[in-house]
Amino acid sequence: MPSFKLDELEIPFEPGDTVIQAAHRVGVDIPHYCWHPGLSVAANCRMCLVEVAPPPGRPAMMLDVLRQDPTTGEYVPAKKPKLQPACQLKAAEGMDVRSQSSPHVAEARGAVQEMLLLNHPVDCPICDQAGECRLQDYWLEHQGTRKRMRDEVIHKPKAQVFGPTIVYDAERCIICTRCVRFCEEVAKDPVLDVRERGNLNEIVVSPGRQLDHGYTLMTEFVCPVGALTAVDFRFKARVWFLRSVRSVCQGCATGCNAFLDYDPRNQTLYRHRPRENLQVNQYWMCDHGMLDYRRAHEDRFVSAYVGEEEVTLEAGVNAAASALREVEPERLAVVLSAQHSNEDNFALLTLARDYLGTGQLFITNKPHGEADGILRHADKNPNTLGVEQLCGTTPPRPLQDLLAAIEAGQITHVLALSSVAPCEVEALQRLKRLVLITPFDGPLAGYADVLLPAATWAESTGTFVNFKGMAQESERAIRPEADARPAWKLIGALGRALGYAIDWQRLSDVRLAMATDPGAVVAPPPSARMAPVGAAE
């Protein structure tokens, strides 16, 4: 592989790489605002300027400049080499690039910083981006000086509503055009552009339009400063109090890799944002997925119910056991769920096949919707393929078949995971008993005789297999609320209440059992680099 020198490091590159790209790939950061690994090159911020040494034996091209003497304040003639933007500069074999080691680069970065902050309101205390803002990070690292401009700053519109999800502050905007390029290149809806010029520049929404495509929150995410803010997150939290886990989005079968940000003090989720995975979602997520984290706190069951009555978890498990004890195996059906992890489904499948002895296996899922040709998949369930793989050669039948069997009187008892359904489920009222294990309210919940409160994906670690067959782990963020417990744990307790020797205390116990079953896939630990809050691109 060819390579070039960046300060003292040898950086390998692929043909066509720019200097910043090759460095980024090996984890070396060249300061930048407008460059984004997933977008076209605009080269407008000049933060990434580097010095390239001339070829051996040739003099450097020096420019005449005026440099301010800090002691006298006077401008005196000086020389500096012509610097080049690393985001646009193609890497070449043997190139000698100086980033951290060049005093000229340090001076240029300081100047860029000073210029970007000339008209900036410095309203960091009330800015959502504070703590993960490049202007802040780079000021400390690359400027560290006061601005010299004595004029009144230019004032521009603040808190402009761009659409239902995004608010724009023109005074904080550095016109890097990341948001513009994102809309055009990734969301395929060029609804943003730049108006005016120079220090009057601002981002504008297309006349007669709103910023309202399916990926609007990504514009906030790619904005390197606090100019674009998300209505959902505005003034809700200070990012330095948040912690992140590596989650997998539950919104559809694409299985976008994400960070789930939560506040450990109040065990509350605040944000869902993309985690780079070039095989799955690249750098992006859709709005639905980014807002889907809110569901973890909504429409929940956090205690057990027998009929309408709220009971202790123990009483609930016992009631579930007696409901299932009274039935012949051939009259009992078990419903797996495309909404739950491999671990949860494996536990249920084991209980059904190995202990309850029923072969009546079904699967439930959310109804399919639209795909958008970008990320969103028509299958709105995160683990359809995982459940199918678990069941091996006898795939679970769709829920519609179960309803028909109930109508025909063949099935009288059902043990089901999750309350979702792809269709109308009135036939369930003919059941003698429905035992439901679910985190959320949903179509099935109204028919449950016994309901056990499961943990959401945010409250438990599990494996989800996306439509490409990639098994991915989603980590637990917060503790299960009240009596909620991971579904596999509830299933184990139910098995023990039925008198079976199931002893899963920890997730690793379930995973150990899964290791002997070739269909039961456990995801390897998340591969993407762990980025703390704010460090994502």
Place this chain on the structure above:
Amino acid sequence: MAFSLNEAQEREFEDILARYPNQMAACIPALHFCQDANENWVSPEVIQFVAERLSLPTAHVLGVVTFYTLFNQEKPGKHQVWVCRTLSCALRGSEEILAHCEKRLGVHAGGTTQNGRITLRTAECLASCGSAPMMQVDKDYYENLTIEQVDQILDRLMQEA
């Protein structure tokens, strides 16, 4: 009200588009043409029209219009007068000419007379330095100006039918 071109204008518009390798490249000439056909200003309807005809995002066309000062985002007077004030003209008395125009017309540079006939503007070098001081009226240059000549020009513009 929607903006449209008549048949002859349509032919000319198409002719402009045909001269460029792609439609985006034709954006500025197309806007100039439509501005001329729309009482000298680029209304939101004109932006919409150009965006649709050139298959460009509306926001992009708006960006172009707001970038260049020669596109009027508001309706100007019937005539536009630009007084050059760059070095050569300044040395030859453009300041007096501008002051005179402002006084005569009762507006500051950038404003439009009450009767809507003249919009007065300043310009940077219009590349006619050898015949400074000068001003541009609509698409014509008036050079080697004296205050008397300026008066004659303004009189004509204010009075003509």
